[in-house]
Amino acid sequence: MTMSNGIHFTNSSKRLMAIYCIILGIINIGIGIFQIFYEISIWMGINFEFPFFISPDLFSGICLVIIGTIFTMGIKPLLNKEDRGVAFLIGGILIALMIGAIYLMIMGSDWIMFLIGNEDFESWSPLDDFVPALWASIFSIPGVSIAWKIRNIK
Amino acid sequence: MSQNDKKFEVQLIEERYEKIVNEILDEVQKVPREHLTWSDILDHVFLNKWLGIPIFIVILWAMFQFVFTVSAPFMELIGIATEAASEAITNAVAGTETWLQILGSFFADGIIGGIGFLASFIPLIFALYIFLSILEDSGYMSRAAFVMDRAMVKVGLHGKSFVPMLMGFGCNIPAIMACRTISDETDRKITILINPLMSCGARLPVYTWIAAAFFPLNAGTVIFSMYLLGIFLAIILALIFRKILFKSKPPAPFVIELPPYRSPTLKSTAIHMWEHGVIYVKRVYTILLGASIIIWAITHFPWNAYISGNIQQTFAGVIGGWIAPVFYPLGFTAVESMGWIIGIALIFGFLAKELVAEVIGVTIGVSAMALFTNPVIAYSFMAFTLIYVPCMACMGVLKSELGSKKWFIFSMTYSFFLAYLVSFLISGIAFLGGII
Numbered sequence: 001m002t003m004s005n006g007i008h009f010t011n012s013s014k015r016l017m018a019i020y021c022i023i024l025g026i027i028n029i030g031i032g033i034f035q036i037f038y039e040i041s042i043w044m045g046i047n048f049e050f051p052f053f054i055s056p057d058l059f060s061g062i063c064l065v066i067i068g069t070i071f072t073m074g075i076k077p078l079l080n081k082e083d084r085g086v087a088f089l090i091g092g093i094l095i096a097l098m099i100g101a102i103y104l105m106i107m108g109s110d111w112i113m114f115l116i117g118n119e120d121f122e123s124w125s126p127l128d129d130f131v132p133a134l135w136a137s138i139f140s141i142p143g144v145s146i147a148w149k150i151r152n153i154k
Numbered sequence: 155m156s157q158n159d160k161k162f163e164v165q166l167i168e169e170r171y172e173k174i175v176n177e178i179l180d181e182v183q184k185v186p187r188e189h190l191t192w193s194d195i196l197d198h199v200f201l202n203k204w205l206g207i208p209i210f211i212v213i214l215w216a217m218f219q220f221v222f223t224v225s226a227p228f229m230e231l232i233g234i235a236t237e238a239a240s241e242a243i244t245n246a247v248a249g250t251e252t253w254l255q256i257l258g259s260f261f262a263d264g265i266i267g268g269i270g271f272l273a274s275f276i277p278l279i280f281a282l283y284i285f286l287s288i289l290e291d292s293g294y295m296s297r298a299a300f301v302m303d304r305a306m307v308k309v310g311l312h313g314k315s316f317v318p319m320l321m322g323f324g325c326n327i328p329a330i331m332a333c334r335t336i337s338d339e340t341d342r343k344i345t346i347l348i349n350p351l352m353s354c355g356a357r358l359p360v361y362t363w364i365a366a367a368f369f370p371l372n373a374g375t376v377i378f379s380m381y382l383l384g385i386f387l388a389i390i391l392a393l394i395f396r397k398i399l400f401k402s403k404p405p406a407p408f409v410i411e412l413p414p415y416r417s418p419t420l421k422s423t424a425i426h427m428w429e430h431g432v433i434y435v436k437r438v439y440t441i442l443l444g445a446s447i448i449i450w451a452i453t454h455f456p457w458n459a460y461i462s463g464n465i466q467q468t469f470a471g472v473i474g475g476w477i478a479p480v481f482y483p484l485g486f487t488a489v490e491s492m493g494w495i496i497g498i499a500l501i502f503g504f505l506a507k508e509l510v511a512e513v514i515g516v517t518i519g520v521s522a523m524a525l526f527t528n529p530v531i532a533y534s535f536m537a538f539t540l541i542y543v544p545c546m547a548c549m550g551v552l553k554s555e556l557g558s559k560k561w562f563i564f565s566m567t568y569s570f571f572l573a574y575l576v577s578f579l580i581s582g583i584a585f586l587g588g589i590i
Contacts, residue, residue, distance in 0.1 A: 059215055059375045066208045070199060084198050091199025095212060102219045112227035116234070120370055 011081050018078035020143065021089055025071035027139055028096065031132045032064030053132065060099075060133045067096045086146070093143040100137025103129065165337060171409045193293075193414045200294065206301035211382075213289070213298075218378040221281040222362065228277035229362075236270025252457070259454060260447075268446025271512050272438045275359040280431040282355055286324060287426035291418035295320065296410055303408045309389045310396035312341040313408025319345070319388065322352025323381070324430060326548045330555050340400045346555050347395060347565055348388040350544040353381050355434060356507040360539045363511040367522035368529040376533070380540055387541065387572065437506070445505050449513055452498075466494060470513075474498035484538065484574070485531045485581040492525055496535075506545050530584035534577045541573035 009017075031054065038056035041048045050056075074088025107129035114121040200209055240262040247258030289295045298320065303313030314336050321329035330349050336342040353361075361380050365373040452469040454460045459467035466475065474494030486496045495514055502509035514520055526532040543566050544552065553562040 057372075057375075059378065063212045063215060066205075066212050070205055070209070073202075073205065087195040087198035090195055091205075091209075094196075095209065098216055099212070102216050102223070105220065106223045109223045109226050113230060116227065116230055118230055 009086065014078050014081050014085065017086065017089055017146070018075050021071045021074045021078060021085075021092075024089075024092060024096070024139055024143075025068045025075065027136055028064045028068030028071065028092075030068075031136050032061040032066075032068060035061030035064065035132060053135070055131050057131065057133075060131065063099055064133060064136060067092055067099070070095065089143060090147045093140045093147060096137045096140040097144070099133050100140070103131055103134035103137075107134070168337060168409075191414070193412075196415050197297070197412070200297050201301060206297075207305060210298050210301055213294070214381065215375070215378050217282075217285045217289075218381065219374040220285050221278060221358075222365075222374040222377060224284075225277035225281045229274045232270065232274040232277075236266060236274065239266050239270070255461075256454075256457060260450060263454070264447050264450030265443070268450065268512055269438060269443055271515065272359070272442050272446070272508055275362065275508065276431070276435055276438070278358055278362060279355050279434040280427055282358065283324065283427040283430040284423060286430075287423045288418045290426065291416065291422050293413045293415045296412055300408075300410055300412065303410075305389075307408070309393045311344065311389070311392045312336055312338065313410070315341065315345040315392075318349060319352050319385075322349050322354060324355055325433070326350050326352065326354045326544055327551050330548070330551050333555065340396070343556065343561065344392050344395050344400065346552065347561070347568075348391050350548060350552070350565070350569060351384045351388040351391070351541065353384045353540055354507070354544075354548075356545060357540055359508045360511045361536055363515055364522050364526075364532045364536050368526070368532045376536075380536055383537060383576075384540055387576070391568075391572075442506055442508065442512075445502065445509055446512065449502060449509065453513075466491070470494070470498045473501070477501065484534060484577045485528075485585070486526070486535050486538075486577075492520065495520060495525060500538075500542070503539065504543065504546055507539065510539055528584075531581060534580040534584075537580055538573045538577040541569055541576055543569050543573075 034050060034054045035057050038048070038050050038054055039058040039061065042056050070088055070092035074085045074092070076085070077083075078085030078089070107126060110121060110124055110129055111126070114124040199205060202209075243258050243262040243266065247254050250258075286295075289298070295317075299313065299316040302316045306313055306316055315333075317335075318329045318332040321332055326349055329352065330346050333342050333345045333349065336345055357380075358377070361377045362373070365376040369376045449470075452473070453465065453471075455469060456467070459465070459471075465471050471494050474497035477497030477500070478493030481493065481496050481500075486493075499510045499513040502513050514525060515522070522532060526535060543549070549562075549566070552565055553559070556562050556565065
């Protein structure tokens, strides 16, 4: 992507961004599908063995699938060296980080509830709130530098 | 500015755009830009044909997670303080003369209990407006309207209808008044008729109170589903109204100017939040305080009935008892002796929706868990509260904006029967599925 103020994304950096999109797409869609199936398996009373780091949550799962889809839609244009591919990477990163920030706030809120002594949070631990949408968003943090570089372009 | 002036202004704007589209754009040569701007980049994703609506839904979901999460500890703290103050007064007057006990109960249950309960939702309302302000100031709100336009037109609504619908999440009164910007009479009437289905902030305390009790782990998602239900019903009804009641042509094309994306500033977000949130605060200490006193009076008199534990013999118990049979088919009154509570709570819901939760939870002092016995029934009650007739202030605006008694009566009737039908379906499906 060539920008008037001198920022330039070479073809090789676009290829790198495509690989990054693939990784983020797989992580988000994969975890999202796991979460959806986990929730559905609970509804249906089926006992599947899911990895310990996956928690059942239908809406959070759907959100991750949507975020993963945004990343995935950027792969083709980036491989074709088209500028618009960067948009999907940045859009996906923004939404992933927004969801991650919301879950971080949930952790903070639950911590306060624990300090207040709310009976529902007596045995609360920070790990209870370290849900997939939160840790999956960590993978998007390196991409912030790309968004930061181009955010001031008018 | 009178309504005619506004109509003229809208007409002028539309004609100006029509001129631009018909005459000027033909002469303009589009020169491809050298580079994409930050707004172009974001619009590639947020206005994408396939991703636009799913992203909007993700943002809406994130909003309710945020609202519920951020406000929860503040609500808890206000609740603790209220309970402590009420208890202190009740203990101070215990065993004293009757008139002192009545006075103590008036302050403990009527004033502090009632207002404290409603005040505990102030953080919730402020959190809602923080998020709405961020969406507005960032420039996303107008994108949301643009993205939803395609879907809106398909279901027979004008693109302009989306802004009043979004405003309805805050309060239906300004939202209904905002429908004046829709110049076409049919489009405007349809939008006004469906606007009360957009879940306003006043319903939030009811959802929160029930969701926190029955769905503590997924409260945000359950509340979000209420908003989705409202949108879904609004869309279906718009389609039905246009096809059956109005039999009119599809709505006119939607024109909107998209502002560039901006980082919302802390100052502007705080100002917007305060401007909107303070309306709720004023409501709590004016209308809702008055209503709390009335509720206290009818649930505590005759005093002998109250003091002997026969609350069903109080004025509230008697009035609620008359209405309770209406709700038997919906399963709200599974605990038969508590049927009257639902009746009286829904009557006060006419005055202000927040009072539904206050009547049950504070004045009568019944927990959601004790009343509904089952999460599906509790959910069904939430749906009923969402749909059945709006509050009194909103009814007044509805009547004046619809401009005819006939449409106003229709609006009230359809919303009550729709609420009944939806709740009946939710409870009925759960019953047939063996859940209840």
